[in-house]
Amino acid sequence: MSKEKWQATAKVLVIGYKQESFFPFKLAVPFLQYVMDATIINSNHPSMIPTFLELVADSEKIVLETALNNFSDVDEEDLFDILDNYKVKRNATSDNIRAILQDAAHRTLIQGTSYISRCWHSVFVEHLKPVLHTMNIEDICQTAIPTTRRVIAALNLPQDASEEQRNTTKLLLKFIKSLSVDKLMTFMRYTTGANQMLGKKITVRYVQQSDFERRPVAHTCGCILELASSFKDYIEFRSEFSAVLENNIWVMDIV
Template identity: 25%
Template sequence: MGLEESKTSFNNTYHGDCFEKNSIHYFGSNDNLLSISPNHDVCDLTLDSHEFLMTAGHSQEQFQPAIDLSQALDDISVKTILLHRSNLQEEMLQYFKASDILNTTLKFKFVNECGHDADGVSRDAYATFWESFFLRNADGEVYRIPVLSQDYGQEEWEAVGRILIKGYKEHKYYPISLAPAFFIAVVHGETSVTPQLLKDSFLLYISQSEKDVIEAVERGTQYDQNELLFLLDRFQCHKIPEQSEMASIIVQIAHKVLIQESKYALDAISGVGEGVWQIDFPDTESILTLYGRLDPAIPKVIELLCASPRTKEENASIGFLHRFIRGRNKLQLRKLLRFLTGSDVICVDKIDIQFIVRHGKGRLPSIHTCGPMLELPSTYANYPDFRSEWESMLDSKECMEMNIV
């Protein structure tokens, strides 16, 4: 998979999946071909059979295929979904309201981007959805819980459930910001959520300062009385508990916040996954193992890197990358992992590294998320050079766009 031509809105950073030079080809069952010209903003279609491009929010005047799609839908096994990054959450929800989408293999494409989906674009689509969802429709700090709103009814919450299933089943992508207690209730029912699981999830749902107050009360050490009062008032607890009562009070609050207040969403998400999740997660321990396996940690991310440096310069370059990874905090590490793989959790077995020679302003890496594979320049003079270029690249709004054509 070589680089023949590139477009980018951020210097010369290449970020993408598999590609062809003059058109992007998606292959469905029996190698039936759908060709999409990169010269059009929306897309012109040539549909042979068994595959079509789904669009949300576009009229028939904007997007008119050459054949009657209604006659072709019956035999379709692969569907390609066209998404706008600026409206991805709403578009994904519209697609996943269809109950039969769980039985369909999906491919994704972003409007005005040239990435060909060989897993990397799909991982990016699911990661982008959950990033938007947790920001707009969930509450909490490290762990988050869906928040009910007038905009989300039964159909929308069921669509969220299907997105959760599809991302994991096809790409092993699971959003680990979703509180474990909530997901255990989704899979095995709320009676399977033990008091300890409720407490553990709740302590990462609240802020670090609130967690510190609770733990100080339980230990019987000094704490800020005003902080405790604020915490209790926030969750409508009108009793100041004694030290011996604190643990049980916290479990009661946790059950109310994590389970009861989101029960409508929980039931809808659980309903579409009934009999599906239990295959992969027969017990609560298997769910907790999932969180541990996917959670990015510095040693695990470094272990993913597969490189065979042959020169002093290549050894220095991979050493700079290791050092850069070790300097990331949790959020920065997840952003870096997403840049390299399309996913902010660990759902790939390795990241292949090939060394290239680039100089000056063009000394930026090429990212092929389908592998995933990183083309890493071996021409950095020192670590400050490496760090400044990578920090600038990751801070760019365009760093996640698929711009290989």
């Protein structure tokens, strides 16, 4: 894309953070830090290799981690094939494998995206940095990731609930505690419209529903989750809520 289009993309990200606390936390943190200040990121930066390993394929990650932790156990043919994919020309040994991966990570995360970094830099420094105050990019990305504790803390539960409703609340909390990070993201997207923490409360409201029409209903405009209170047990609750989250009909990619 042209410089103007990349800068327009950066402006959209800044507006999203200013208005809704929405930030693309899945982007590589070293890349985002480099956009803000190119002087603090080099190949030796402590986050470079861990971030790089999160971006490669799972099969490659296993081989590379083995090479880092116990080079003698790694399949050298697999390792050399992977390194060749990332334009590594040196022969890897137990003594230089970390330095090789640092260079590969830097080449992939920083050098390969340098044009975008240059386009975004002025926008981020002028419009985003002033509103971050004492927070940094890494803090923003970390606090945006849904965790069990954060999602439960975001729930606004009714104070005058009946016994039946309190039982359903227990089922909801148990369900949330069973979710993986990816599923927590889906839960947040269903209830708030975003797959991350926005600092908003999710109001749980109990409504009357027949057994036929019973299902969780979310209103993302007000972050409201409507639940029936007539579930027999956890298995029934989990089955119906999981069916909703796994059904992509409700997903909207334009907000």
